[in-house]
Amino acid sequence: MSAQTLNVPGTPAPIPVDPQAQDKDDKFYYATQWNLIWWKFKRHKLAIISVFLLALLYLSAIFAEFVTPYNVATRFEGQQQGPPTPIRFIHQGSLRGPFIYAVKRKADPKTFKFIFTPDETKPIPIQFFSQGDPYKLLGLFPSSLHLFSTGVGKTAPPVFLFGTDRLGRDIFSRTIHGARISLAIPIVGVALSFLIGVVLGGLSGYFGGVVDEIVQRLIDFLSAIPQLPLWIALSAALPRDWSTEKTFFAITILLSIIGWTGLARVVRGKLLQLREEDYALAAQAAGAGQWRIILKHLLPGFTSHLIVSITNGIPAGILAETSLSFIGVGMQPPAVSWGVLLQDAQNLVSVAQQPWQLIPGLFVIATGLLFSFVGDGLRDAADPYTR
Amino acid sequence: MLAFIIRRVITLVPILILISIVSFAVIELPPGDWVSFRIESLRQSGLQVGEDEIYRLTSQYGLDKPAYVRYVSWVTNMLQGDFGYSFQWNEPVNKILAERVPRTMAISLMSLVLAWIISTPIGIISAVKQYSAIDYASTFLSFIGLATPGFLLALILAYFSITVIGFSPLGLFSQQYLDAPFSLAKLLDLGKHLVLPLLIVGLTGTGVAIRVLRANLLDELKKQYVVTARAKGLSEYQVLMRYPVRMAINPLISTIGFVLPGLVGGEVVVSIVLSLETTGPVLLRAVQSQDLYLAGGIVMMLSTLTVIGTLLSDIALAALDPRIRFGGVRK
Numbered sequence: 001m002s003a004q005t006l007n008v009p010g011t012p013a014p015i016p017v018d019p020q021a022q023d024k025d026d027k028f029y030y031a032t033q034w035n036l037i038w039w040k041f042k043r044h045k046l047a048i049i050s051v052f053l054l055a056l057l058y059l060s061a062i063f064a065e066f067v068t069p070y071n072v073a074t075r076f077e078g079q080q081q082g083p084p085t086p087i088r089f090i091h092q093g094s095l096r097g098p099f100i101y102a103v104k105r106k107a108d109p110k111t112f113k114f115i116f117t118p119d120e121t122k123p124i125p126i127q128f129f130s131q132g133d134p135y136k137l138l139g140l141f142p143s144s145l146h147l148f149s150t151g152v153g154k155t156a157p158p159v160f161l162f163g164t165d166r167l168g169r170d171i172f173s174r175t176i177h178g179a180r181i182s183l184a185i186p187i188v189g190v191a192l193s194f195l196i197g198v199v200l201g202g203l204s205g206y207f208g209g210v211v212d213e214i215v216q217r218l219i220d221f222l223s224a225i226p227q228l229p230l231w232i233a234l235s236a237a238l239p240r241d242w243s244t245e246k247t248f249f250a251i252t253i254l255l256s257i258i259g260w261t262g263l264a265r266v267v268r269g270k271l272l273q274l275r276e277e278d279y280a281l282a283a284q285a286a287g288a289g290q291w292r293i294i295l296k297h298l299l300p301g302f303t304s305h306l307i308v309s310i311t312n313g314i315p316a317g318i319l320a321e322t323s324l325s326f327i328g329v330g331m332q333p334p335a336v337s338w339g340v341l342l343q344d345a346q347n348l349v350s351v352a353q354q355p356w357q358l359i360p361g362l363f364v365i366a367t368g369l370l371f372s373f374v375g376d377g378l379r380d381a382a383d384p385y386t387r
Numbered sequence: 388m389l390a391f392i393i394r395r396v397i398t399l400v401p402i403l404i405l406i407s408i409v410s411f412a413v414i415e416l417p418p419g420d421w422v423s424f425r426i427e428s429l430r431q432s433g434l435q436v437g438e439d440e441i442y443r444l445t446s447q448y449g450l451d452k453p454a455y456v457r458y459v460s461w462v463t464n465m466l467q468g469d470f471g472y473s474f475q476w477n478e479p480v481n482k483i484l485a486e487r488v489p490r491t492m493a494i495s496l497m498s499l500v501l502a503w504i505i506s507t508p509i510g511i512i513s514a515v516k517q518y519s520a521i522d523y524a525s526t527f528l529s530f531i532g533l534a535t536p537g538f539l540l541a542l543i544l545a546y547f548s549i550t551v552i553g554f555s556p557l558g559l560f561s562q563q564y565l566d567a568p569f570s571l572a573k574l575l576d577l578g579k580h581l582v583l584p585l586l587i588v589g590l591t592g593t594g595v596a597i598r599v600l601r602a603n604l605l606d607e608l609k610k611q612y613v614v615t616a617r618a619k620g621l622s623e624y625q626v627l628m629r630y631p632v633r634m635a636i637n638p639l640i641s642t643i644g645f646v647l648p649g650l651v652g653g654e655v656v657v658s659i660v661l662s663l664e665t666t667g668p669v670l671l672r673a674v675q676s677q678d679l680y681l682a683g684g685i686v687m688m689l690s691t692l693t694v695i696g697t698l699l700s701d702i703a704l705a706a707l708d709p710r711i712r713f714g715g716v717r718k
């Protein structure tokens with residue numbers, strides 16, 4: 001593909017028909033590679049929307065305390081296992097701002113199931129930018145401002161967008177807070193895989209011979225074995241009493257030990273391919289050193305492909321973290337991650353009765369999808385010279 | 388062909404050695420060894436454990452020797468069919484493996500076949516009708532298949548199975564057939580319980596398979612022999628099925644190499660959610676209670692069988708494609 005790289009300046013420009021087309025062509029021929037990639041990526045609407053939504057997701061995770069009405073550990077007595085609170089707009093036939101009805105929980109005397117009945121006489125308006133649980137923004141600035149809530153203190157009837165868990169904690173607040181770990185682990189994990197992959201793939205592609213053979217067999221091996229059972233088994237090495245940070249770090253290392261193979265393959269393949277290009281020979285003839293050739297001339301040729309592989313590695317990381325935490329060998333409560341939240345859904349009977357416990361799972365799927373779309377758009381854009 | 392098979396079997400040896408090292412790491416890495424765990428549990432149950440007893444256990448399991456000696460003895464024992472002892476089950480590990488591992492492999496392989504059955508027509512249609520509604524729908528579906536963790540799919544589908552159909556898909560058999568002798572009704576019951584796991588595990592492979600098949604077929608359709616076939620006056624169906632599809636399916640067989648590990652792993656997690664009596668729940672409990680010879684044995688067996696499955700697919704591919712058989716072009 002990248003053989004076309006060289007052709008671009010040499011390609012005769014099409015015979016100009018009108019000056020505007022001429023301008024456009026000039027712009028195309030003189031554009032940098034990154035400009036071309038960006039233009040091509042912009043045409044992929046789905047990818048652009050996905051980037052926007054992912055940015056929104058990451059921002060809400062960073063400012064989770066502000067976005068959510070309650071803290072992760074805040075329990076609401078008498079509100080355990082409650083369904084999502086409907087946000088209403090019509091009270092006794094008249095339209096008004098968003099409000100909720102207070103909900104009363106009662107046990108059904110026959111089935112012992114809880115019944116939640118809304119009190120439809122008194123609407124409780126949802127307040128925006130209101131005071132609530134105190135917190136420290138970014139761990140630094142004390143604040144108690146929340147994006148929305150139904151009022152201060154525990155006397156005000158609470159609003160639960162996604163319902164509550166069996167301890168009466170707000171699943172919406174916990175999901176957004178859990179996004180921190182669930183979204184950070186794949187990023188850190190991929191960064192580590194990137195390091196290992198680029199170094200080993202680079203060595204393998206550059207030196208060839210025995211080094212190449214060893215690295216290739218290692219890759220063959222790692223991609224030939226079922227990873228999840230191996231992860232589960234290796235997680236036995238993580239002590240249960242480790243702090244959240246330590247477990248977090250251990251899991252990212254576990255992920256990257258296996259996740260680097262894809263990147264190493266791309267690096268090696270591209271290095272081998274680009275090494276043979278005329279411009280590499282030209283650089284050599286001009287007296288450039290090996291490292292200068294690699295870093296200055298070869299690396300830019302496949303940076304875009306690296307970004308694609310990185311993007312594609314992230315969903316796998318999210319899946320791995322949630323799967324491990326879900327079956328109880330990854331992150332452990334009181335840490336909050338999507339996998340930890342889904343632990344509550346392990347019991348199928350409780351899922352059948354409280355399906356809203358699966359909502360964190362929808363976030364897992366959505367995030368994986370968004371990253372896949374971005375990766376797809378990037379893959380199309382990575383070779384900008386194929387029009 | 389024989390030379391090819393021999394060559395491929397020889398390359399298996401270093402991979403098997405690596406698998407055994409990693410599985411041994413599973414046994415060795417966790418803090419504490421199982422003799423101290425065993426002594427701890429003996430003491431908790433009120434038994435007096437003296438120094439000489441500790442020494443006897445330690446030397447019996449070779450824990451006083453360096454790691455590489457233990458590794459060699461573990462491997463030699465394993466080659467003789469002795470995978471060690473599971474104190475949690477109070478049974479030899481190979482007995483548990485013999486019962487559970489074939490089930491995991493059977494479900495994984497059946498899911499693979501199911502994935503192909505689903506993905507082949509979809510892949511062909513979406514390549515032939517590129518950028519059509521069907522193409523977009525199948526792309527979207529395969530993305531969802533790739534983005535959804537198996538356990539989540541299992542939860543969601545089990546939820547619908549319980550609430551909508553009123554059928555509990557847990558386990559391999561319903562309660563009344565659990566200890567019943569073999570009968571047609573029992574087989575039917577097993578079939579009903581297998582639908583969901585096969586669908587869930589298969590769906591993860593379907594996404595990959597659709598995308599590979601579609602990409603390959605798109606490449607093939609551009610080639611000149613397709614034009615030639617058309618020029619000869621073959622019907623559109625014949626043009627498609629006789630050459631390009633055959634060519635595009637070849638690489639699909641080679642995808643077993645990277646689809647099968649995912650399916651086996653997926654089966655392990657799904658069987659934990661649906662409490663199927665396969666390796667999944669056993670592995671999880673073994674890990675939680677530090678029953679590490681069992682955990683290491685499961686990883687060892689699953690990895691080995693997966694690698695052998697990949698080898699078989701390579702041989703099948705060589706049988707189908709003479710270019711590979713004669714060591715010429717390798718993709």
